[in-house]
Amino acid sequence: MRAAQDRGNLLVAWSDPDLRVDDEEHEVGLGDPLAVSATQGLNVGDLLDRVTDALPDEGDLPEEEDDAVRLAIVGRPNVGKSTLVNKLLGDERVIVSEVAGTTRDAIDLPLEVDGRKLVIVDTAGLRRQSKVQDSVEYYTTLRSQRAVERADVVLVVCDAHDGVTSQDLRIAELGMKEGCATALVLNKWDVAAMDEADLEHERARVAQKLRLRPKVLTASAKTGRNVQRVLNEAIILGERMHNRIPTPQLNRFLAEATQARQPPAKQGHRLKLLYMAQFETAPPRFSIQVNSRNRVTRDYAYFIENRLRARYGMDGVPLIIDFHERKQRRGDRL
Numbered sequence: 001m002r003a004a005q006d007r008g009n010l011l012v013a014w015s016d017p018d019l020r021v022d023d024e025e026h027e028v029g030l031g032d033p034l035a036v037s038a039t040q041g042l043n044v045g046d047l048l049d050r051v052t053d054a055l056p057d058e059g060d061l062p063e064e065e066d067d068a069v070r071l072a073i074v075g076r077p078n079v080g081k082s083t084l085v086n087k088l089l090g091d092e093r094v095i096v097s098e099v100a101g102t103t104r105d106a107i108d109l110p111l112e113v114d115g116r117k118l119v120i121v122d123t124a125g126l127r128r129q130s131k132v133q134d135s136v137e138y139y140t141t142l143r144s145q146r147a148v149e150r151a152d153v154v155l156v157v158c159d160a161h162d163g164v165t166s167q168d169l170r171i172a173e174l175g176m177k178e179g180c181a182t183a184l185v186l187n188k189w190d191v192a193a194m195d196e197a198d199l200e201h202e203r204a205r206v207a208q209k210l211r212l213r214p215k216v217l218t219a220s221a222k223t224g225r226n227v228q229r230v231l232n233e234a235i236i237l238g239e240r241m242h243n244r245i246p247t248p249q250l251n252r253f254l255a256e257a258t259q260a261r262q263p264p265a266k267q268g269h270r271l272k273l274l275y276m277a278q279f280e281t282a283p284p285r286f287s288i289q290v291n292s293r294n295r296v297t298r299d300y301a302y303f304i305e306n307r308l309r310a311r312y313g314m315d316g317v318p319l320i321i322d323f324h325e326r327k328q329r330r331g332d333r334l
Contacts, residue, residue, distance in 0.1 A: 034050065069118045069153060071153045074147075074148060080188060080222070108120075121147045149178050161192050181241050241282045244284075250278065253307075254275075265295070274289040280320075288321060288322070
């Protein structure tokens with residue numbers, strides 16, 4: 001028996017090969033029953049019509065919060081994502097089970113912290129593509145990936161017993177590819193045999209492997225240890241995605257960066273960084289005017305990017321830096 005909500009009433013359908021509705025079924029009190037035959041497809045069209053009529057009008061649907069930070073909780077199966085979501089919300093809102101794969105869909109859950117609106121998205125565990133065995137799991141994975149595409153911030157939950165695995169790094173790269181601010185959370189920290197030296201090793205490895213250099217946080221979703229800190233970090237990441245740095249500050253930064261490390265030279269001519277400004281947010285995008293685009297090396301571009309992260313606390317935030325060649329004016333000497 002399946003039921004659908006009808007603004008206070010319930011539509012009920014019995015799968016009955018004889019297509020009979022007895023008095024006993026009316027006595028259930030769940031509205032006017034409709035007999036269908038799933039195997040033969042009889043009355044299924046009528047059932048769909050009644051379900052469609054029961055759906056709310058488009059105007060009755062709640063509007064999405066445009067200014068809310070969308071926070072996607074992602075990770076491998078059975079690392080504690082749903083437990084972390086419940087602890088963040090302060091309520092048992094999603095199912096938690098020791099059986100991997102309990103969560104099958106991405107679930108949006110609104111939360112407000114000190115007047116700041118968030119939407120937390122609990123997602124299904126992401127396996128390696130080669131281990132996705134059936135169509136249900138394929139679409140489950142696809143929905144998790146779509147949730148990441150709609151997110152502002154991604155928290156990659158890892159199992160502290162395993163450390164940050166290669167699959168965790170791939171999941172983090174998925175968030176970064178979609179332009180999301182990202183942080184990694186080593187969950188189950190309270191019971192993992194990992195000390196501060198191990199933690200520093202994991203952080204150094206993540207900084208080496210991932211270009212955005214996301215932070216590696218520790219937490220215990222079961223006990224609540226450091227969970228508030230993780231939430232605060234997610235809010236900060238969301239804010240920094242939308243921050244705009246004043247142009248005078250950026251040009252002071254540029255002068256200090258070139259003083260700390262001299263720009264490269266090619267064929268006797270040195271690269272000059274002339275002017276810097278930010279012209280987009282979410283993700284932050286910057287433009288640097290240079291005397292010659294061909295003299296910008298990848299190594300020096302990474303140096304500017306990493307120094308910008310360190311200066312403005314943007315670890316884990318995707319930055320885009322465009323180098324534009326200034327048009328040569330009469331009398332200029334490069």
